[in-house]
Amino acid sequence: MKYCKSCLTTNLRPNSSFNKKNICIACEYSSQIFSFSSSTHLARLKEKIRELNKRARLKLNNYDCIVGVSGGKDSTRQALWVRDRLKMNPLLVCCAYPPYQMSDIGANNIENLINAGFDVIFDTPSPQTSRDLSKRSFIKFGNVCKASEMALFASVPRIAIDFDVKLIFWGENPALQVGDSETGGSDPLDGNNLRNLNTLVDGGDEWMDEVFQSPYKKKHYQYPSVNEFKKRNINIIYLGPAWDDWSNDMNSTFASLHGLTLRPNEEKITGDISNASMIDEEFTNINMMIKYFKYGFGRATDLVNEAIRNKEISRQDAIGIVEKYDGVCDDSIIKSYCNYINIAESEFWKYTNYWVNESIFRKTNKRPVPKFKVGVNFYD
Ligand SMILES: [Zn+2]
Incomplete structure (x- = not known):
């Protein structure tokens, strides 16, 4: 096991990538990012949105974009930022598993967003199926959340398709934030390879088949295809790189100042x-x-x-x-x-x-x- 010379990432991380000097991709990127000013990234983001708007009118109905939310710090900050800084009208999408897999804090935090004036669509896969899938993925992959993560990632583009929304904002760029190199795109804001995230592609989805009583229930867990994205002109943009102060700490401070409940101590x-x-x-x-x-x-x-x-x-x-x-x-x-x-x-x-x-x-x-x-x- 080898460590990045600069941070504590190991080469055992799936899709990790180290340069010749044994520096991980996330550290390499962050050493470059400090040479840009934050306004450069923000300007690029705005330019990208203008380009997309030219190619495919974003505001066909009430919503011009989607932000996936979980009731956590990152999504709370993203929703507010997209609305208040970018002056857009996001539809929020929340994939949740009441009653078994949703904490009271999570529910309060979603309520906090609704109270802040956002429209939230809930996608709620069947709890019994989700429980069976969790057990199966725990035994088969040593991962208790594999299916729920697949549903979470898939719910956002699936609802974008249903509501004819063409722009999805995602917070963290996993290539730059944690070093999952497969999820990077043509530039730091390009989120169209999010579908390659290790947890989504590793092991395929055939292992789920025995659990579903009705085949349509599997749709909750299936990420729409590249072709579907193309046909409907759907694009994903990572917001994280466009913020000079995107970090776990800043996001939780900001979000808790806007009503998010944390779990202290x-x-x-x-x-x-x-x-x-x-x-x-x-x-x-x-x-x-x-x-x-x-x-x-x-x-x-x-x-x-x-x-x-x-x-x-x-x-x-x-x-x-x-x-x-x-x-x-x-x-x-x-x-x-x-x-x-x-x-x-x-x-x-x-x-x-x-x-x-x-x-x-x-x-x-x-x-x-x-x-x-x-x-x-x-x-x-
Ligand atoms: Zn590193």
Whole structure:
């Protein structure tokens, strides 16, 4: 396992890419971005919207764009920014799983957006199917949220098609933010390759077929094809690169000043040092833990990496935080997931241990123990 020389990303990250100097794609990009002023990016964004408007009139009906929202910090800030800074009229799309998989905080945060004057369309896949899919993807892929992520990403373009909206804004550019190189486009704002995100394409979707009683239910989980995008002139733009201050911290500060509820002081339970990621959904914390067992990095790594790139923390100080919080996910969350998919906790650890990367972890009956030291290249 090799680490980026500048941050704490490892080469085990799916679709990771390191240059000859062993710098990851996200660090490479962020060192370039500081040479542009934020107004350059904003000007490019506005130019892009003007071009799209010329090619295909964006405002055919009430809405000229769509913003996907989850009840989290990024989407709250995006919705407000698109409306108040770009002066556009977004339709908000929220893919949610009430009652089992939606926290009260998530529901309050969506209500906060509705109260702020936005129209929100909910896409709600059947809860029973979604539960069956979660269990299946946990066993088959070591990923408890694979299906719900597929539904979340697919819901936005599917509803764009239904409402004849041609422009979709997405927040984070995963190529630049976390280093998933397949999702980058012709420029930092181009989001049309979002469909290549590892979690959406890895493993295909045939594994779902046995769960669906009626074939149309699968549509919730299927990303519209490239041809459908072309035929309907749909484009995705990443907003993150156009903001000089796009960061987890700034987004949660901004959003909480606009009514977003956070989850303070829960980092020892969720492993989330920002107290602001995934506040709408609990089981994602399990995925973050399993991700750590598979690839040697978890959510704390992603958060400190951003802070390292923004020069808010040194790589050395970040190591201490990652050692403490990567892989943290309290037994109470695991217990509640076991109840949700109806398995014993011992079974949970049996399935989880199947996904543990034994070249970097030593297996036990329960939580595996790392053999590596954070930030130091490790060869088994
Ligand atoms: Zn890096």
